[in-house]
Structures are given as structure tokens and as C-alpha cells.
Amino acid sequence: MFHKLPIANDIDACFMHKVDGGFSLKKFKEMAELGSIALEFIRARCNDGTLPILNLPYHRDDIVSWKPIVDRYQSLYDDVVILGIGGSTLGSATICALVDGCVITAPRIHFLDNIDPISFDSRLSSFDKEKTGFLAISKSGSTTETLTKLLIVIDRLGNKNFSTQIICLTEPTDNPMRRIAATHGLLCLDYDPKVIGRFSALSTAGLLPAAIAGINVEGVRRGAAAVLDATIFAKNPLDNPAIAGAAINVALARDHGINQTVFLPYVERLERLSIWFRQLWAESLGKEGYGTTPINAMGVVDQHSQMQLYLAGPRDKFFTVICSDPRGLGGRIRGELAGSAAESLNYLLGHTMGDLMAAEQQATIDSLISNCCPTRLIRFSNLNEEVMGGLIMQFILETIAAAQMMRINAFDQPVVEETKLLIRQFLQEEN
Amino acid sequence: MFHKLPIANDIDACFMHKVDGGFSLKKFKEMAELGSIALEFIRARCNDGTLPILNLPYHRDDIVSWKPIVDRYQSLYDDVVILGIGGSTLGSATICALVDGCVITAPRIHFLDNIDPISFDSRLSSFDKEKTGFLAISKSGSTTETLTKLLIVIDRLGNKNFSTQIICLTEPTDNPMRRIAATHGLLCLDYDPKVIGRFSALSTAGLLPAAIAGINVEGVRRGAAAVLDATIFAKNPLDNPAIAGAAINVALARDHGINQTVFLPYVERLERLSIWFRQLWAESLGKEGYGTTPINAMGVVDQHSQMQLYLAGPRDKFFTVICSDPRGLGGRIRGELAGSAAESLNYLLGHTMGDLMAAEQQATIDSLISNCCPTRLIRFSNLNEEVMGGLIMQFILETIAAAQMMRINAFDQPVVEETKLLIRQFLQEEN
Known part of the structure; x- marks a missing residue:
């Protein structure tokens, strides 16, 4: 081989x-x-299917299913902004870098990963509201940074008909992102619960933005x-x-x-x-x-x-x-x-x-x-x-x-989860 | 204090x-x-003046002397591209990041530091030839990567009157950059020979691009x-x-x-x-x-x-x-x-x-x-x-x-100099 x-x-x-x-x-x-x-x-x-990231390379049906979304985003927008952080964006940012040096007429893809208020506002205001699509990605649907950015983008887009302009990608569970999507009539795609964020580059999270960017994701x-x-x-x-x-x-x-x-x-x-x-x-x-x-x-x-x-x-x-x-x-x-x-x-x-x-x-x-x-x-x-x-x-x-x-569990991140709890505490105390 | x-x-x-x-x-x-x-x-x-980087913070006269250049670049160009690598660009890139989040009408500053041919061509071709100024920086005047980029930019600008569009910054010695500048009638500014590249953020190399970007460099x-x-x-x-x-x-x-x-x-x-x-x-x-x-x-x-x-x-x-x-x-x-x-x-x-x-x-x-x-x-x-x-x-x-x-000399980089010789050897052998 x-x-x-x-x-x-x-x-x-x-x-x-x-x-x-x-x-x-x-x-x-x-x-x-x-x-x-x-x-x-x-x-x-690989054989028992309990780690889908080891089966994903052989799948093509999901890529086919994205076609209507890809076509719509490519025809409507000059820029597409990905709202996410960590594992939700690093894989697609990696693959999207392939477009540099190619003549591609698809939208430019941007990653707003951080929540620095000055840099975020500066970058967000550089896009043309009418010609920019958004894709918000959070596996759990409760990532504080991503929900914050999503709610602020909804706010900034204002009272206009923005419901077709934002797509969410999250687990098929009852979670905050899915509820926000339902509230505003946003399309909500399913993130496979068995795909861990930092291993997700070859899943929808990594490849859908790349497909919108005009990259041959089958390759x-x-x-x-x-x-x-x-x-x-x-x-x-x-x-x-x-x-x-x-x-x-x-x-x-x-x-x-x-x-x-x-x-x-x-x-x-x-x-x-x-x-x-x-x-x-x-x-x-x-x-x-x-x-x-x-x-x-x-x-x-x-x-x-x-x-x-x-x-x-x-x-x-x-x-x-x-x-x-x-x-x-x-x-x-x-x-x-x-x-x-x-x-x-x-x-x-x-x-x-x-x-x-x-x-x-x-x-x-x-x-x-x-x-x-x-x-x-x-x-x-x-x-x-x-x-x-x-x-x-x-x-x-x-x-x-x-x-x-x-002899370590590659798939958890216990300390990160602890810090997340601490952040909520701080914010709650200030309320 | x-x-x-x-x-x-x-x-x-x-x-x-x-x-x-x-x-x-x-x-x-x-x-x-x-x-x-x-x-x-x-x-x-600081007292004997043998390390000018420890005296630079008190100087203002050099900043005043850049004013004609700053005014010209600000009035003529939408984008200014800095050609350099390592110490010649990292300081100014650091300071120029201050403009994010500010409403500044000065040119956008870009750093083309690497020599990846695909990425370089892609980025260079994204600028409007007529509305882009260049600043090439090499302390020694013989940095291979910077001279390569400078010569390719001269080539790409073509036969037009580009001599006011590029400024060089290098030591006041007889070096390749200065000779290239003389050949094409480019303005050539003096880089203080006693300022070491990676310590140069507060010198002309770091502050002239920032001044062009509209930053208060006196501050x-x-x-x-x-x-x-x-x-x-x-x-x-x-x-x-x-x-x-x-x-x-x-x-x-x-x-x-x-x-x-x-x-x-x-x-x-x-x-x-x-x-x-x-x-x-x-x-x-x-x-x-x-x-x-x-x-x-x-x-x-x-x-x-x-x-x-x-x-x-x-x-x-x-x-x-x-x-x-x-x-x-x-x-x-x-x-x-x-x-x-x-x-x-x-x-x-x-x-x-x-x-x-x-x-x-x-x-x-x-x-x-x-x-x-x-x-x-x-x-x-x-x-x-x-x-x-x-x-x-x-x-x-x-x-x-x-x-x-x-008990180490902070100001040399002996191994880097060895590698530079090796690169020349490889290219010479291929000739």
C-alpha cells in the first residue's frame, strides 16, 4: 500500500x-x-465503529448532502464567518488554508475564534452585512464563547431577515445552541456526538467550511x-x-x-x-x-x-x-x-x-x-x-x-472542563 | 518612579x-x-552609548525626520508592504497590530516575511500595483530572502516609474541592498549599524512602518x-x-x-x-x-x-x-x-x-x-x-x-550565520 x-x-x-x-x-x-x-x-x-473518526475517511454521502448549503452560501456571500473556538474551528482553518494561491471564486472564509471585544468588533465590522454568511459550531451546544459570539452576531444583524444567513452545527440534543437556532428559525445541522472536537477535522465541522471555500473535500x-x-x-x-x-x-x-x-x-x-x-x-x-x-x-x-x-x-x-x-x-x-x-x-x-x-x-x-x-x-x-x-x-x-x-485517555480534557465551571462561577457572582 | x-x-x-x-x-x-x-x-x-537601543527611547528627532516619507506614503497608498524577515519585521509587526480596532485612514501595513513562492505570489498579486508602496528592510543589506523579494517586486512592478514606490532601509555601508537601490534610484535610509535586528523594535525598522500605519510612535x-x-x-x-x-x-x-x-x-x-x-x-x-x-x-x-x-x-x-x-x-x-x-x-x-x-x-x-x-x-x-x-x-x-x-552574549547568533553560508553553498552548487 x-x-x-x-x-x-x-x-x-x-x-x-x-x-x-x-x-x-x-x-x-x-x-x-x-x-x-x-x-x-x-x-x-476502526472495526467496531466506536471511534467514528476512524471511519469518516471512507464516507462520501455526508459530503453529497451538504451540496444545497454549499451552493447557497457560494452564490449568496462574498465572505463566510465561522464562529467557534478550539476543536470546532482549528481543523477547518487548517484545510481552508489550501485556497491560498489558488484562483477560487468561492467566498473567503474567516475564523472569529477569540472573544477579545476590541478585535472581534473590529473584524466583524469589516464585513458587508448583506454579503456575509455565518456558521456557528459547538459540539456540546453550550460553549460559552461561541454562544456569546452567536448572540452578538444575531444582535448586530438587526431586525432584518437574517434567518437564512446563519447556520448552526451542534449535537442532536436539547442544548442552548439548538434552542437559540429554534428561536430564530436558523438551520441546525447535526454534529456527530461521537466525534471529539479536536479530532473533528475530517467531519462536518472541518469539511463543510472547506467545501464552501471551494476545496475538493473528497480529496x-x-x-x-x-x-x-x-x-x-x-x-x-x-x-x-x-x-x-x-x-x-x-x-x-x-x-x-x-x-x-x-x-x-x-x-x-x-x-x-x-x-x-x-x-x-x-x-x-x-x-x-x-x-x-x-x-x-x-x-x-x-x-x-x-x-x-x-x-x-x-x-x-x-x-x-x-x-x-x-x-x-x-x-x-x-x-x-x-x-x-x-x-x-x-x-x-x-x-x-x-x-x-x-x-x-x-x-x-x-x-x-x-x-x-x-x-x-x-x-x-x-x-x-x-x-x-x-x-x-x-x-x-x-x-x-x-x-x-x-496509558492515557486521549479523548478527555478534564482540566479544561474544571476551568469552564470556574468561568461560570465568576460571571454568576458578578450578576 | x-x-x-x-x-x-x-x-x-x-x-x-x-x-x-x-x-x-x-x-x-x-x-x-x-x-x-x-x-x-x-x-x-546606557551611559556610554554602546548599546543605542538603550538610548533610543529618549530620541524624537528621527521621528520628526520621517515626516515627509510618512506623509507621502499616507497620501499615495492604500497598502504598504514591508519586505524583510526576522528582526527586520517582527518589531514593526508587533507595534502595527495596535491599529486593529482603531478608526485609522492610513494605509494598511502588510508583512511579506516568508519566501514560500506560492503564498508570496498569492499575497503580492492581491495588492493594487498603483496603490501600494514598499519598504524593504535588511540591516546588513545582504539578507538573501529580503533581496530576493525586493528583486522580484522590482520585476513585477515592471517598466513603470516605480522608483518612488520602494524605499530601502539598510546600514550605511557598500552592500547589495544599497547597490540595488542606487541602480534603480530608490531612496535608501540608514539603519544604525549598532542596533541589532531583534532588538530594533524601537528604532527606524520598528517605528517607521508604525508611523506610516498612523500610530503615535512618540507614545x-x-x-x-x-x-x-x-x-x-x-x-x-x-x-x-x-x-x-x-x-x-x-x-x-x-x-x-x-x-x-x-x-x-x-x-x-x-x-x-x-x-x-x-x-x-x-x-x-x-x-x-x-x-x-x-x-x-x-x-x-x-x-x-x-x-x-x-x-x-x-x-x-x-x-x-x-x-x-x-x-x-x-x-x-x-x-x-x-x-x-x-x-x-x-x-x-x-x-x-x-x-x-x-x-x-x-x-x-x-x-x-x-x-x-x-x-x-x-x-x-x-x-x-x-x-x-x-x-x-x-x-x-x-x-x-x-x-x-x-554569562552569555545576548547580541550574536553564531549558528544562524553558519546556516546562511550553507544556503549559499547549496545554491552555488546548483548553478
Whole structure:
């Protein structure tokens, strides 16, 4: 199956033979037993359907059912604003970033996730009331921030006929969002109660906004299915990229004091994927004193910001470099425009911007390896829907596998729930 | 002097008396000697003028000299694009974020920092060629990424009379940027050679774009001067917020395994400040195996993303929570719009969005403290120019002080320079 995968993993540089006491191939292979446990967990959930995120990649019927909504939003609106926070928006923001650089005539999608009153008002007032659609997403239907934004948007749209302008997406239970929708005659879609927010990128929450943005969401599901297939049918757990990735992360944290996992894509459109991964990894694994800190980085800009620390600071980081092949892309650097600077820029002239990007990517990889930093490479030729779906699926599987290896429940977030209660208390006391 | 400060620091919750072997007030006071060394270093550089960033806050003449440029760019352009990377742009991006939420008629400022060919072309082509000005910034005048972007912009503007449309900012030496400017008749401003990129937020690089954006940059300098004054005239080093902050960071890293410093503002417009701080801290301190990892976070969104890890994961983080007072700001959550959901939302209705933000901020602070996470609070009532200048100055001073305490040179970046050579080699080999 491996030849069909949209992305390739290379873990050779994770093993630091040069460093005394470093992580070795032998130690990695000792993770095989934990790898088997994780793989069996994933296979079982896939077979019994108790984790729908492991079945979603094969579904197409839901996508077909969205068509009337997509058509209506695409024909009526220049802008579509997603109201949500955390898991309700990070997945769709990740996938919607694919539109950058494409000629797409669909609405621009915006995410109003925070509740900073100054920034929220500033952004909301920048949209044309008549030409903007809204989609409010809260799995539980009781997310305080999202309900606040929804009620304020209803208020701002005023007395006009706004009932077709807002769609809600929430569980099919009697919850506040559903009651607000009923009060104002808003369409209310069903959020699958078994899909956990931070794992929802491939469900309606992640893909409906992307479909409205004009993205081929079947392609995203196809790429995810290819990576999921490769895991389910893996003969040896550690031969599978997601299980191997989890094993490396867990072993480096447990035995080598590596408590940070750096996510470093060399593709600007993957900036949101880093933020999505940050939540997935942190909230799934940060429990009972366990968990490593996900660090979002971006090539090449972080070469001018974080690389000094990465290469010369403490040995407490594992690196995942995500690489495309940008050679030949972008504007060409024409020597005649450099004038009297041409001689000192000899190395650069005649190349494209993509050539420079590729050289910087390779220089970083070589520097990480020569400085004995444990480094994994994930490669593809160009970012498209299949690659995006494949990346999302790999990191979902890797997170679930890491939790299994650490004997942690990947699917709850007990502390966050506690804080939510505290917020209600504060507001109630002020009433 | 303290009453004049635009920001207040509260370090009480840094000392975890509840935790066995935790960081205590006694241990903090043992840092007084290192604090004195750091403070003397800062005072000496301030007096002898060898670190101009410590004199800049008192200057106004340079701001006056920019007026013709500011007037021209404001009258001619709808958009102004800054071409630069790292220290050349992070400071101005930080300050320019102040315009969000203000009614300002000046040009919108954009930062094209990366060289991803697809994203760069997409963003560049979104601007109206006739109504867009450019400002290219490279201290050395030989930053490969910035020269590449400058030459491609010159190419794209075509054969028209673009020479007034681009301004360069670089050292007054014979360098490639200056030669390119001379070739095309572009105005070339002087970048002070003694101002290091990542410390340049209060110099021309940071403030000229902000002035074009319509920001009162004198206010930024005033706020910085207030914080700098408070440091220079501090009687006891550890009574000064910047020296104390450095001492806490250094002691927690050295003695308590705390290798991450989380920067958590509850003000959306401070998102860029976190990214600016990330470079300042990482590149200044990440040397010789030392340095802690700066983690950018954002309230309230990271309550739904990172807080589970922060509160229940490993005890390896120091927290700086930056707090404003948003109570009463933003839209009010009107009960009559909630319909049949009103009863279950009783705690929320009647409050403003800012009230909710304030409650979430307080809930996070209380949760961090009750979970024994070492936490510093930096408070101000509302974000304005003085506060922004004060924050920038405090973190510049804190970084310099931390480097002194760690006996590290804060002002070089040796590994980054090595990588730059590698990039040139790769491109040369391909020629």
C-alpha cells in the first residue's frame, strides 16, 4: 500500500548514534510491544465503529448532502464567518488554508475564534452585512464563547431577515445552541456526538467550511483513507509511520528528557496545521504529569528566529520537518535587475524563489542532523487535498497511538472542563 | 518612579511554597548578586552609548525626520508592504497590530516575511500595483530572502516609474541592498549599524512602518522610556520588574528543570508581541546548551487548546500572563435574543463580551496558581502606545539581564550565520 501514500516519512535521523547514550535503533525496536498495543487499539476501534473518526475517511454521502448549503452560501456571500473556538474551528482553518494561491471564486472564509471585544468588533465590522454568511459550531451546544459570539452576531444583524444567513452545527440534543437556532428559525445541522472536537477535522465541522471555500473535500478524505489503510494493514507496527512516530516521541520523552516536539513545515499554507496539531497533541496527552509540549514553527522564517536555540540550546527537542519540493516555483531572480550588486549575489541570481526555499529547507535539515538533533522528515512533492488529508490522518493516528503507549485517555480534557465551571462561577457572582 | 509605569508586574505567584523543593522567595533573593551584575551592565551601556537601543527611547528627532516619507506614503497608498524577515519585521509587526480596532485612514501595513513562492505570489498579486508602496528592510543589506523579494517586486512592478514606490532601509555601508537601490534610484535610509535586528523594535525598522500605519510612535518611545528609567534608577535590582523577571526565569531553569517560558497575553492585538518575544528570547539566549524555549500562547483561545497540558502536564513551564481589563467592552449579550435557551445561559446574559474575557482571564490565573504553576502577572488597564512601548522595553531589558546572569552574549547568533553560508553553498552548487 505504501506506494499509494500521499506523504513519505523518513525517520533515519531520529537515531543519534553519534551521541553517547542517545536514542538508538535498538531502543526504538524495543518499542515494538507498545506499538502492537497501540495498533490493536486502532484496529479494534476502526472495526467496531466506536471511534467514528476512524471511519469518516471512507464516507462520501455526508459530503453529497451538504451540496444545497454549499451552493447557497457560494452564490449568496462574498465572505463566510465561522464562529467557534478550539476543536470546532482549528481543523477547518487548517484545510481552508489550501485556497491560498489558488484562483477560487468561492467566498473567503474567516475564523472569529477569540472573544477579545476590541478585535472581534473590529473584524466583524469589516464585513458587508448583506454579503456575509455565518456558521456557528459547538459540539456540546453550550460553549460559552461561541454562544456569546452567536448572540452578538444575531444582535448586530438587526431586525432584518437574517434567518437564512446563519447556520448552526451542534449535537442532536436539547442544548442552548439548538434552542437559540429554534428561536430564530436558523438551520441546525447535526454534529456527530461521537466525534471529539479536536479530532473533528475530517467531519462536518472541518469539511463543510472547506467545501464552501471551494476545496475538493473528497480529496482530503481520500488522502486520509490512504494513510489510515496503511496503518490498519501494517504488518509490523513500527513499519507504520504514525505508530513509529508515536514510539519515537514517547521513547524520547520517557528516556531522553526530550519534552518538546517541534513541528516545522516548509510550506506557508501549513501554518494552521501546526496550530491544529498543537491542540491535538497537547490536549490529548497533557495529563497526569505526562505529555510533551508541541512547538509550532515555520520555515524559513524561524531560521531567523528559533533556529539558534534549536541548534545550540538544550537537547530537549524532537523535530518533525515537513518538506515540499518548491524548486522552480515562483518568480525568477533576474541578474540584470541587481545592477552593481550582481557580483556579490552571484550565488542567487538566475534561481527562483522556490529554489531558495528548497536550499534553505535542505540547509536546516543538514544543520539539525549535523548537530545531532533527533529529526523526522515528512515529504511530499506539492501540497494538495490528498496530502492535507494524509497529514491530518497521520497525526490523529500518531496522537491516539502515543496515548495508548502512555496509558492515557486521549479523548478527555478534564482540566479544561474544571476551568469552564470556574468561568461560570465568576460571571454568576458578578450578576 | 513606579507610579508612572504604563504596566504593573506581580511576581507573588512565582514562588511555589506549597511544592516541596519549589522555588522560594529565599532562593529568589539569592539571585540579588547576579541581578546587580545585570543591572550594572545595563546602566553602563546606557551611559556610554554602546548599546543605542538603550538610548533610543529618549530620541524624537528621527521621528520628526520621517515626516515627509510618512506623509507621502499616507497620501499615495492604500497598502504598504514591508519586505524583510526576522528582526527586520517582527518589531514593526508587533507595534502595527495596535491599529486593529482603531478608526485609522492610513494605509494598511502588510508583512511579506516568508519566501514560500506560492503564498508570496498569492499575497503580492492581491495588492493594487498603483496603490501600494514598499519598504524593504535588511540591516546588513545582504539578507538573501529580503533581496530576493525586493528583486522580484522590482520585476513585477515592471517598466513603470516605480522608483518612488520602494524605499530601502539598510546600514550605511557598500552592500547589495544599497547597490540595488542606487541602480534603480530608490531612496535608501540608514539603519544604525549598532542596533541589532531583534532588538530594533524601537528604532527606524520598528517605528517607521508604525508611523506610516498612523500610530503615535512618540507614545511608544515614551512608554519605553518610563520602563527604562525605572530600571536605570532602581535601588535594589530585584525590585525592578525586568531584572526580577530575568532572575526568576534563570533560577527556574537552572535549579527547577523549567525549560519553557510561556507568554500568554489576554489581548488579541498582542499576538505579534509573543512572536517578537519568541525571537528575542530564543536567539539571544539559545547558546552553549543554555536557553529556555519561549512558547507563544493566546487567551482565551488556548484555554481550548493548550491549557490541559499547562495545568496537568509536566511541571516544566514558567508562565507570564499579560492582562488587560476588558470589563464592559464589546457587545452586550442580550437575554431576549437567547429565547428558550435563556434559562440555561443565566450566568452569561446581560454581560458584555469583555466581561466574559475578564472572567476567563481570572479563571486561568486562579487555575495556574491553584495548580502550583509559577506565574507572573503583567497588568495594564487598556492596550495603548505607552503600554506597547513599556512591554517591549521590559522584555528587551529582561533578555539582556538574563544573558548577563547566564554569562552569555545576548547580541550574536553564531549558528544562524553558519546556516546562511550553507544556503549559499547549496545554491552555488546548483548553478
